[in-house]
Amino acid sequence: MIDIHAHILPGIDDGSPDLETSLKMAEIAASEGIKKMVATPHFIPKEREVERELILEKxxxxxxxLRKKGIDLEIYPGQEVFxxxxxPELLDKGRLITLFDGGKYLLVELPMMSIPQYALNIIHSIHLRGIKVILAHPERNMEIANDVNRLRDFVRIGALVQVNSLSLTGVFGRTCxxxxxxxxxSGLAHIIATDCHTARSRAPRVKKAANLIGEKTTKLLAKENPFLIMEGKEVETSVEVGREKRFGLVERITLLFNSLKTIKE
Known part of the structure; x- marks a missing residue:
């Protein structure tokens, strides 16, 4: 699997605080079947502007x-841009790192509480520069939580949607x-990623989510689409999807088990 959203670089944002933690996170990721991971430290204009040279160095x-320790995981550069x-101006100045530093896809985080009025215009402006936006964990945005169909406006203009594996298993609560x-x-997700920050509760785990959503969906969202993104190729999107799919009995039981387990933990 390929994880396109991870805060594994040590001492650079609110993710891993040190190399020891980064190594533990890498070991967990490898044990979960993740082979490639994009390090995406936060970039918040005027507040937390991490320079690309520091990210590439880390x-x-x-x-x-990782090579010295024999851990089967390769890290690539990227950023999660607020x-x-x-x-658009930061992109023009070369200040931002796209996923895999490939110049094709940018991971963008929405505010937690709202969708800014300028959101669609800014994303369209990014797309005009030949760079596709991937929305990071929109399930954590309050307006989208109240109406998932708000995502269709973003998908219609070409944005992709990334859902956190830990959101699917209840780490961020039942509502999320x-x-x-x-x-x-609803067919509005194009990628699942870990958004890992630690080696504990927010570790790079994806197997539980994979068991829940099924092998076919996992293959598309955690392997095939991330591979296309890594290669700088087009990911198929559509907002003309059918009714919301119902999970089967096994999936519902798995969901209930994972929810109860999360509460106990």
């Missing part, structure tokens, strides 16, 4: 250490879990 450092009107599942069921 990626090289971590990859060298949605703001400054993004329900929204994440609805996004997947």
């Amino acid at each position: 990626v090289d450092e971590l990859n060298n250490l 949605l703001s009107p400054e993004i 879990q329900k929204v994440a599942l609805k996004i997947v069921r």
Whole structure:
């Protein structure tokens, strides 16, 4: 599997605090079947502007250490960029790192509480520069949580949707879990990723989510589409999807079990 959203670089944002934690996260990722991972430290214009040179340096450092330790995981550079009107200009100045540093896909985070009025215009402006936007964990946005169909406006203009694997298994609570599942069921999700920050509760785990959504969906969202993104190729999108799919008995039992397990933990 390919994880396009991870905060594994040490001491650079609110993710891994040190190399020891990064190594533990890498070991967990490898044990979960993740072979490639994009390091996506936060970039918040005017608040937390991490320079690309530092990210590239940290990626090289971590990859060298993973090879020495024999951990079967390769790290690539990227960023999680907070949605703001400054993004197009920052791209023009070469300040931002696209996923895999490939110049084709940019991971963009919406505010938690609302969808800014300028959101669609800024995303359209990014697309005009030949770069596709991937919305990071929109299930955590309150307006989308209240109406998942709000995502269709973004997909119609070409944006992709990334859902957190930990959202699907209830780590962020029942409401977020329900929204994440609805996004997947409605065919509005294009990628699942871990958005890992630690080696504990927010570790890079995806197997539980994979068991829940099924082998076919996991293959598309965690393998095939991320591979296309890595290669800089087009990912198929459609907002003309059918009714929300219903999970089968086994999937519902798995969902209930995972929910109860999360509460106990």
